[in-house]
Amino acid sequence: MSKWLEHNIPRILLAPSFAAVVVFVYGFIAWTAWVSLTRSRLLPKYEIEGFIQYERLFAAPRWDTAMENLFIFGILFIVVSMILGLLLAILLDQQIRIEGALRTIYLYPMALSMIVTGTSWKWIMNPGLGIEAMVRGWGFENFSFDWIIDPDKAIYAVVVAAIWQASGFVMALFLAGLRSVDTEIIKAARVDGIPTWRIYLSIVIPSMAPIFLSAFIILAHLAIKSFDLVIALTGGGPGYSTDLPATYMYAMAFSRGDIGQAASSAMVMMAVVFAIIVPYLYSELRVKND
Amino acid sequence: MTNPTAFIAPRTGKLIMRWLLFAILVAFALFYLIPLFVMITTSLKSLDEIRAGNLVALPVSVTFDAWRTAWASACSGIQCEGLRPYFWNSVLLTVPAVAISTLLGAVNGYVIAQWKFRGANLIFSLMLFGCFIPFQVVLLPMARTLGILGLAGTIPGLVFVHVIYGIGFTTLFFRNYYVTIPVELVKAAKVDGAGFFRIYWSIFLPLSLPILMVTVIWQFTQIWNDFLFGVSFSQAGTQPVTVALNNIVNSTTGVKEYNVNMAAAIIAAFPTLFVYAVAGKYFIRGLTAGSVKG
Incomplete structure (x- = not known):
């Protein structure tokens, strides 16, 4: 008996977590997938009716706005954060004496809750007393910066705050990457008199391709899950002009009482995440198991 | 010349x-x-x-009036008790959730890294996958499950949710750390007659401080800063500080008190900022874990 126990302890200890993951991740995904195929409204129904919820979803203008916003937000957020992060990493890599302090400053927003970030930027960008009022106070009477209350521009306000929060993190990723590049090659290139910018462009950056991929995956994942920032900064408004799939799903689930729409929008979100992450995880796991 | x-x-x-x-x-x-x-x-x-x-x-x-108001009397909706009760809610839910999920992660990581059995890798892949799902996909069934368990709108309910969806990351952290410890060490200890727990206690635990720091700080930051679970699974009185902050800021009654909003935001941010200031190294290591070295 004790021999059996001794032999099976690893399995016994792993079992509860495994069971939890099976039920609360995979089981729940299955539940949501099932409900997304029914006519559920305020209460879940379990008779499968086909794709009516998805048809409703794709016909809803609000969902259109949410997906369009995700596209604009995602692309701008990822591209600008990567450019900014790479630039800062390269500049910081030039033997700066106060590198440690600067790194700490660049990265601290990542420790904040998105709700705090949203609250702060909401105040800074509010036209009445924020940046707009400040610049007008300096004598530029016609200066206007009212993105946050302009339905066409509010999503860019969300982009600004999101970049502020995450670009320092991208910097840290790239800096770690820069430090792991073989210094011998760089030294050799220096000796050959190749200018620094060319060394970066043709040696350093290409060797960091995996880090670009990681940064892209992480940022894309952050973008799709963005919820708190929008809630705190614009509340999805004006109107629903800054809705993202995550806020759409939440509104359907908890304030509109439309479980069918909530489930189908959650499934679409998951499909988007998986389209990005599955190929990445697959290649990662395959490399590791070899 | x-x-x-x-x-x-x-x-x-x-x-x-x-x-x-x-x-x-x-x-x-x-x-x-x-x-x-x-x-x-x-x-x-x-x-x-x-x-x-x-x-x-x-x-x-x-x-400092705004700080006093933010802490003790700012209004969110009809309640005017400031952030204080919600700050303690966050403490009460974060401490056990971090402790339990870290403990489970350590055990899981130890098993998966050093006591491989058939299917262990598959289990690990399944757990890893769970880290990446958008949580929207589990919100509805979790709300019902918490209701069935009698945990709806309670702090233990939130602890439960954070533990469940934290296991993936904590397991990943510990697993990636423990695989770097040579298998020969475990083999030698087994030959000497040491069992599963003895080996953990005398070999692995003493080496675990760095990864323990990384995991605790990661989980602490994630759970303290969480808003989605907090707003979905709490009710008046059990809300965490992030939800209360959002309610105070977006409260539509009365004059907008920007100074109070800012003081409240700093109070809500203080614990994670403090941890970042004193243990930033571990925070960064957690962020970059698994993304630079794979």
Whole structure:
């Protein structure tokens, strides 16, 4: 008996977590997938009716706005954060004496809750007393910066705050990457008199391709899950002009009482995440198991 | 032989470049610092001064009234008790959730890294996958499950949710750390007659401090800053601090008290900022874990 126990302890200890993951991740995904195929409204129904919820979803203008916003937000957020992060990493890599302090400053927003970030930027960008009022106070009477209350521009306000929060993190990723590049090659290139910018462009950056991929995956994942920032900064408004799939799903689930729409929008979100992450995880796991 | 100007020119050129570089780096530092600076100064001003003054101006007369209001009497909806009760809710839910999920992660990571059995890798892959799902996909069934378990709108319910969806990451952290410990060590200990727990206790645990720090800080930051689970699974009275902050800021009744909002935001942010300040190294390691080295 004790021999059996001794032999099976690893399995016994792993079992509860495994069971939890099976039920609360995979089981729940299955539940949501099932409900997304029914006519559920305020209460879940379990008779499968086909794709009516998805048809409703794709016909809803609000969902259109949410997906369009995700596209604009995602692309701008990822591209600008990567450019900014790479630039800062390269500049910081030039033997700066106060590198440690600067790194700490660049990265601290990542420790904040998105709700705090949203609250702060909401105040800074509010036209009445924020940046707009400040610049007008300096004598530029016609200066206007009212993105946050302009339905066409509010999503860019969300982009600004999101970049502020995450670009320092991208910097840290790239800096770690820069430090792991073989210094011998760089030294050799220096000796050959190749200018620094060319060394970066043709040696350093290409060797960091995996880090670009990681940064892209992480940022894309952050973008799709963005919820708190929008809630705190614009509340999805004006109107629903800054809705993202995550806020759409939440509104359907908890304030509109439309479980069918909530489930189908959650499934679409998951499909988007998986389209990005599955190929990445697959290649990662395959490399590791070899 | 040497021409002094030709010698100086590239050096001054280099010096200018250094200063330019420095100026750009400091400008970016200001970009990251200004929101924090504005939050702090605004929280120390009176409402009159805020209306009359300038966003980035220092407070003329410093007052802590906004801080007192934010902590003890700011209104969110109909309740006017400030952030205090919600701050304690966050403490009460974060401490057990971090402890339990870290403990489970350590055990899982140890098993998966060093006591492989058939299917262990598959289990690990399944757990890893779970880290990446958008949580929207589990919100509805979890709300019902918490209801069935009698945990709806309670702090133990939130602890439960955070533990469940934290296991993936904590397991990943410990697993990736423990695989770097040579298997030979475990084999030798087994030959000496040491069992599963003995080996953990005398070999692995003493080596675990760094990864323990990384995991605890990661989980602490994630759970303290969480909003989605907090807003979905709490009710009046059990809300975590992030939800209360959002309610105070977006409360539609009365005059907008920007100074109170900023003080409340700093209070909500303080614990994670403090941890970042004292243990930033581990925080960064957690963030980059698995993304740089795979």
